[in-house]
Amino acid sequence: MASLPVVNQPPHRCGALLDHLSRRLRTRSETVLTPLGLRPRHLLTLTVLRDHGTSTQQALASTLGIDSTNLVGLLNDLEADNLVERRRSPEDRRRHVVELTDVGAKKLAKAEFALAAVEDEVLTALTSEQREELYSLLQQATATTDLAACAGADDSAGTDGLCR
Amino acid sequence: MASLPVVNQPPHRCGALLDHLSRRLRTRSETVLTPLGLRPRHLLTLTVLRDHGTSTQQALASTLGIDSTNLVGLLNDLEADNLVERRRSPEDRRRHVVELTDVGAKKLAKAEFALAAVEDEVLTALTSEQREELYSLLQQATATTDLAACAGADDSAGTDGLCR
DNA sequence: TTAATCGTTTGTGTAGAACAAAGCATTTAT
DNA sequence: ATAAATGCTTTGTTCTACACAAACGATTAA
Numbered sequence: 522m523a524s525l526p527v528v529n530q531p532p533h534r535c536g537a538l539l540d541h542l543s544r545r546l547r548t549r550s551e552t553v554l555t556p557l558g559l560r561p562r563h564l565l566t567l568t569v570l571r572d573h574g575t576s577t578q579q580a581l582a583s584t585l586g587i588d589s590t591n592l593v594g595l596l597n598d599l600e601a602d603n604l605v606e607r608r609r610s611p612e613d614r615r616r617h618v619v620e621l622t623d624v625g626a627k628k629l630a631k632a633e634f635a636l637a638a639v640e641d642e643v644l645t646a647l648t649s650e651q652r653e654e655l656y657s658l659l660q661q662a663t664a665t666t667d668l669a670a671c672a673g674a675d676d677s678a679g680t681d682g683l684c685r
Numbered sequence: 686m687a688s689l690p691v692v693n694q695p696p697h698r699c700g701a702l703l704d705h706l707s708r709r710l711r712t713r714s715e716t717v718l719t720p721l722g723l724r725p726r727h728l729l730t731l732t733v734l735r736d737h738g739t740s741t742q743q744a745l746a747s748t749l750g751i752d753s754t755n756l757v758g759l760l761n762d763l764e765a766d767n768l769v770e771r772r773r774s775p776e777d778r779r780r781h782v783v784e785l786t787d788v789g790a791k792k793l794a795k796a797e798f799a800l801a802a803v804e805d806e807v808l809t810a811l812t813s814e815q816r817e818e819l820y821s822l823l824q825q826a827t828a829t830t831d832l833a834a835c836a837g838a839d840d841s842a843g844t845d846g847l848c849r
Numbered sequence: 850t851t852a853a854t855c856g857t858t859t860g861t862g863t864a865g866a867a868c869a870a871a872g873c874a875t876t877t878a879t
Numbered sequence: 880a881t882a883a884a885t886g887c888t889t890t891g892t893t894c895t896a897c898a899c900a901a902a903c904g905a906t907t908a909a
Contacts, residue, residue, distance in 0.1 A: 537729045547704060548750055646826050658822070663706050
């Protein structure tokens with residue numbers, strides 16, 4: 522063990538910085554999102570639905586990392602505005618399959634457009650290329666559909682198996 | 686929907702992804718941080734103090750983007766554990782200058798070390814180079830000490846001028 | 850038929866954080 | 880010297896986000 526003092530490992534971790542940047546962005550986003558009737562959570566949910574595609578509520582809750590109980594209310598909000606749609610799964614009629622509607626996709630696009638200015642402000646220190654790079658890294662990092670399920674790995678790798 | 690006029694601008698914004706990743710990391714970090722007697726906020730504060738250096742409470746609150754009233758309690762926590770030190774500014778004795786102590790720096794390093802595993806788990810989808818890249822982008826993006834003050838740009842560019 | 854599962858509803862508890870108001874120490878302006 | 884403004888602190892209120900638990904209907908599986 523002695524031979525390797527932590528040479529190749531930079532001691533600094535991303536967590537705090539991620540928090541920091543995320544916080545700056547979120548705070549400012551709220552004022553832009555409010556007139557659209559959205560909140561950060563809603564935006565996040567719509568984004569995940571677009572990027573990861575349709576999924577059951579359990580899977581969605583797991584991806585978002587929130588309690589499925591709380592997801593219900595979130596989806597109620599979104600469905601009330603016709604941004605997402607819940608349909609019963611044909612395979613297992615207990616399940617609800619959540620899907621982004623056209624309206625939802627448009628709203629999401631609109632929100633993202635409106636957020637450009639905010640992002641510009643917060644990311645002033647980065648060039649366009651760097652912002653692209655950041656986006657693609659984040660995209661890739663969050664592409665891991667689920668963490669708990671893959672690690673915990675219970676039986677549930679069933680019908681609509683996730684994990685890559 | 687056919688040919689999109691939005692040519693040079695990628696429509697996707699980082700905000701939601703940043704939220705997403707930050708959330709995943711923070712949730713998992715908490716369990717690691719708790720035994721150290723820290724919470725995400727504390728870690729963030731220590732990190733900012735190390736990276737941006739000593740600053741007054743006002744400046745710190747502004748950098749962190751939290752209310753200065755709430756910062757007081759945060760600093761009380763940290764000072765109680767001797768992780769930071771408040772000294773009166775020699776220039777203006779109304780001001781408190783906040784500084785990371787040696788103990789604080791060590792604790793921070795320890796926390797970061799302990800968080801390596803968590804980060805590994807959350808960032809599985811990224812290679813080491815990509816993680817480095819991500820870190821450096823985040824670092825650069827958050828280097829902007831303050832946003833409101835630079836934009837709002839009142840008189841206050843005085844004695845301990847910030848903004849870069 | 851019984852048991853388990855998925856989503857829903859309701860309710861509880863906790864923590865983060867904004868905001869307001871008032872006070873003390875100190876500095877600046879008059 | 881006195882008055883006004885500033886920086887930090889304290890206290891207290893309020894909101895919101897969430898996790899968590901319990902109980903229910905619908906549905907599937909044993």
